[in-house]
Amino acid sequence: MEEKVVNAIQDEYPDDFAWCYGCGRLNEKGHHFRTGWQGEQTVTIYTPRPEHTAIPGFVYGGLLASLIDCHGTGSAALALHRKNGYEPGDGTAPPRFVTASLNVQFLKPTPQGVPLKAIGTVEEIHPKKWRVQTEVYANDVLCAQGEVIAVVMPKTFLPSS
Amino acid sequence: MEEKVVNAIQDEYPDDFAWCYGCGRLNEKGHHFRTGWQGEQTVTIYTPRPEHTAIPGFVYGGLLASLIDCHGTGSAALALHRKNGYEPGDGTAPPRFVTASLNVQFLKPTPQGVPLKAIGTVEEIHPKKWRVQTEVYANDVLCAQGEVIAVVMPKTFLPSS
Numbered sequence: 001m002e003e004k005v006v007n008a009i010q011d012e013y014p015d016d017f018a019w020c021y022g023c024g025r026l027n028e029k030g031h032h033f034r035t036g037w038q039g040e041q042t043v044t045i046y047t048p049r050p051e052h053t054a055i056p057g058f059v060y061g062g063l064l065a066s067l068i069d070c071h072g073t074g075s076a077a078l079a080l081h082r083k084n085g086y087e088p089g090d091g092t093a094p095p096r097f098v099t100a101s102l103n104v105q106f107l108k109p110t111p112q113g114v115p116l117k118a119i120g121t122v123e124e125i126h127p128k129k130w131r132v133q134t135e136v137y138a139n140d141v142l143c144a145q146g147e148v149i150a151v152v153m154p155k156t157f158l159p160s161s
Numbered sequence: 162m163e164e165k166v167v168n169a170i171q172d173e174y175p176d177d178f179a180w181c182y183g184c185g186r187l188n189e190k191g192h193h194f195r196t197g198w199q200g201e202q203t204v205t206i207y208t209p210r211p212e213h214t215a216i217p218g219f220v221y222g223g224l225l226a227s228l229i230d231c232h233g234t235g236s237a238a239l240a241l242h243r244k245n246g247y248e249p250g251d252g253t254a255p256p257r258f259v260t261a262s263l264n265v266q267f268l269k270p271t272p273q274g275v276p277l278k279a280i281g282t283v284e285e286i287h288p289k290k291w292r293v294q295t296e297v298y299a300n301d302v303l304c305a306q307g308e309v310i311a312v313v314m315p316k317t318f319l320p321s322s
């Protein structure tokens with residue numbers, strides 16, 4: 001039985017911010033990463049598509065980087081949203097973060113065909129800047145780890161209309 | 162007129178190693194990144210697809226990370242191949258690298274709809290481990306920079322057959 005995130009922060013983003021190729025629910029061709037709380041940590045679960053190959057049998061590193069990236073911004077949004085008194089599912093629009101930096105260590109070849117689980121630990125650097133440490137597991141084996149510095153989306157990203 | 166890499170290292174990978182979602186010529190659904198020499202530096206040129214969106218109008222960070230990742234392994238392969246006396250296009254199978262670590266700094270929102278140019282500087286750490294510093298430009302504006310530590314593919318990645 002595959003685990004599933006019930007209340008994901010990406011379900012709550014305003015439509016204008018729901019087009020991300022990694023985690024936007026409105027991007028038909030995207031990955032649709034969904035990130036929620038698991039106790040005091042955050043979790044994203046995703047099974048790569050057959051074409052997300054490095055060498056046949058192993059997952060493409062760029063997909064792992066993408067997972068860690070969107071898991072990072074989603075985790076930061078979850079954390080600031082909770083700090084503001086809200087949880088995903090309660091109908092309040094959450095803050096939207098962008099990635100300032102992304103760092104990934106590829107520890108082991110990551111097998112294809114199984115769900116990947118990204119587990120995040122979030123730390124506030126200041127109210128608009130958060131650090132997310134992420135571990136990615138396949139079959140409970142740690143395959144990659146990463147760090148995202150996420151910042152509240154600057155106005156240069158907002159639609160000009 | 163769009164610039165194009167003529168002799169790319171990915172054109173020379175043996176078929177078993179040409180399935181990467183980022184740079185494998187045999188992966189029908191992949192990005193087909195192609196990396197060649199530009200003097201003493203390396204270059205990969207790629208125009209993101211319309212769905213590679215962060216916020217409408219701007220390129221998805223995970224795509225930039227993927228570009229820097231494959232550009233890094235391709236650049237390391239070019240450099241070791243040249244050190245061994247070969248150039249892409251001369252018909253000799255090049256070495257194949259994997260990524261040990263990937264670090265990306267997102268400097269500016271990256272506009273969609275224009276070719277991205279990744280420019281790499283390669284440095285040997287030891288014969289099986291190379292550092293590639295990459296800058297990604299859109300319309301000649303530096304939008305992201307990154308570093309890849311690439312290592313010669315270990316045998317655990319080789320097909321078991």
